[in-house]
Amino acid sequence: MNLLAYLMNVFFNIHLIWLTPIHILVVAVFFIRMIWVRRPVGVVFAWLLIVILLPILGIALYVLIGERPVGRSLAQKIKRMEKDYVVVSNEMRRHFKDDVHLLPAEARALSQLAESSNGSTLIAGNKIELVSNSQEILQQFILEINAAKTSLHLEFYIWALGGDADLVGEALIRAAQRGVACRVLLDSLGSKVWLKSAWPKRFRNAGISVTEALPIQIGRFQFRRADLRLHRKIFVIDGLVAWTGSMNLVDPRTFKQDSGVGEWVDALIRIEGPVVSQFELTFLFDWSVATNQITRFIDPHPQISAKAGSVLAQEFASGPVYRDDILYQVLLSAIMDARSELTITTPYFGADDGLMQALLAAAHRGVKITLIVPKLNDSTLVAWSSRSMYTDLLSVGIRIAEFHGGLLHTKSLLIDGRIAIFGSVNFDQRSLRLNFEISLIVYDKDFCRDLENLIHSYLLQSDMVDPESWSQRPRWRILLENAAHLTSPLL
Known part of the structure; x- marks a missing residue:
């Protein structure tokens, strides 16, 4: 017993003499780093607490996901590509400079903000169709591919095996064999299977070019954050038609059937008209960045389609490298500009304090706000974290609808029945800060009416969260929700 006590005393003295100073030094260096990069106060203290309690694990986690670097080589390539991109976008801006005068005065500020930092300009003369049946979308993809004459450009976060998604692949092979130039850009993590x-x-044997975006390379985490993802959904046919929205290239009848949340419920928009050129330009930029053999921005002059309708719209691309935080600013501005009604559909709700205060302020000034989220979610942590904010939202009259018809994956923001933001963006920190995202901002009452009808169909399959019942939920649930919410700043 005396020997054991002696050994324990020696170990304690060694820890006190050597490990404690090292621990203090590690925490001090880490704290200086946090000050140097000027992170939000809540994020700083969250990381600092982890490093104090678990220094080795904390530092390892911070290296992996603590900041938003894309790696020096990728950042340099993006800057190099941007030189050509700026020239093309400026030409496009001059070409459509008069279209902004067709926009109502109350919408011009949002459009100008979305265009800032070399974003896409507003374009008139488009035809936009909202399609919400996933099987119909896949069948239309096949028809579009079969009719293609010159080029097919596909960019998706996930291409999943099985079902009609495989039939899209077969159609693409046939198109390439008859001479159509086909390019496929997929996220390395989302499409890994x-x-x-x-x-x-x-x-590749059929002549289709395939590129893997943001490949995960073990050992290079210290140079590029591993969870920065290409989350966009873009399909451009012959430079004349574009599809975008929330749906990946998956058949919901076979996709993630073991997750216990039902079929994924999505929607896409089919676009004709000159705004298609903006989606083509974004695809070509992403392709040039992701393809190792390309050193300069390829084909920087996409054709501009003839007018196909009367819809005013602008493509809205965002990411952690260029146009940093512009997405956050646009969503914040859209909420603050709402005057009568605001409806949000998102599978993952993770608003930070700024967006929460904007929502609460809008509700206080009389805006009717509805948040529609899935009742069952494939991410348990996100689900618990989202519910930690319900009490604040319900307290100011914001309606929360939990969709029970599957995993609602549609991402949209409908403002006063006159402006819609529709695309790949979740209302969470990952989309706002980490992912490369794509949306279309539509300034058209007819399209907004179609979206409103789709939203109404979601509400018919939803359970409204009752404020009184919610306030009486067990204390252990409150504890779990708030604990899960603590992880959100670490993103």
């Missing part, structure tokens, strides 16, 4: 399957080889 597809990328490891036989499909990439089949595509």
Whole structure:
């Protein structure tokens, strides 16, 4: 016993003499780093607490996900591509400079903000169709591919195996064999199963170019954050038609059927008209950045389609490298500009303090706000964290609808029935800060009416959260929700 006590005393003295100063030094260096990069106060203290309690694990986690670096080589390539991109976007801006005068005065501020930092300009003369049946979307994809004459450009976060998604692949192979130039850009993580399957080889053998965006490379985490993802959904046919929205290239009848949340419920928009050129330009930029063999921005002059309708719209691309935080500013501005009604559909709700205060302020000034989220979510942590904010939202009269018809994956913001933001953006910190995202801002009452009808169909399949019942939920649930919410600043 005396020997054991002696050994414990020696260990304690060694820890006190050597490990404690090292621990203090590590925390001090880490704190200086946090001050140097000027992170939000809540984020600083959250990380600092982790490093104090678990220094080795904390530092390792911070290296992996603590900041937003994309890596020096990728950042340099993006800057190099941007030189050509700026020239093209400025030409496009001059070409459509008069279209902004067709926009109502109350919408011009939002459009100008979305265009800032070399964003896409407002364009008139478009035709936009909202399609909400996933099987119909996949069948239309096949028809569009079969009719394509010159080029097919596909950019998705996920291409999943099985069902009609495979039929899209077969149609693409046939198109390439008849001479259509086909390019496929997929996120390395989201499409990892597809990328490891036989499909990439089949595509390349047929003459289809396949590129893996943001590949995860073990050992390079210290140079590029591993969870920065290409989350966009873009499909451009012959430079004349574009599809975008929330749906990945998946068949919901076969996709993630073991997750216990039901089929994924999505929607896309089909676009004709000159705004298609903006989606083509974004695809070409992303393709040039992701493809190792390309050193300069390829084909920087996409054709501009003839007018196909009367809809005013502008493509809205965002990401952690260029146009940093512009997405956050646009969403914040949209909420603050709302005068009568605001409806949000999102599978993942993770508003920070700024967005929460904007929502609460809008509700206080009389805006009717409805938040529609899935009742069952494939991310338990996100679900618990989201529910930690319900009490504040319900207290000011914001309606919360939990969709029970599957995993609602549609991402939209409808403002006063006159402006819609529709695309790949979740209302969470990952989309706002980390992902490369794409949306279309539509300034058209007819389209907004179609979106409102779709939203109404979601509400018919939703349970409204009752404020009184919610306030009486068990204390252990409150504790879990608030604990889960603590993880949100670490993103």
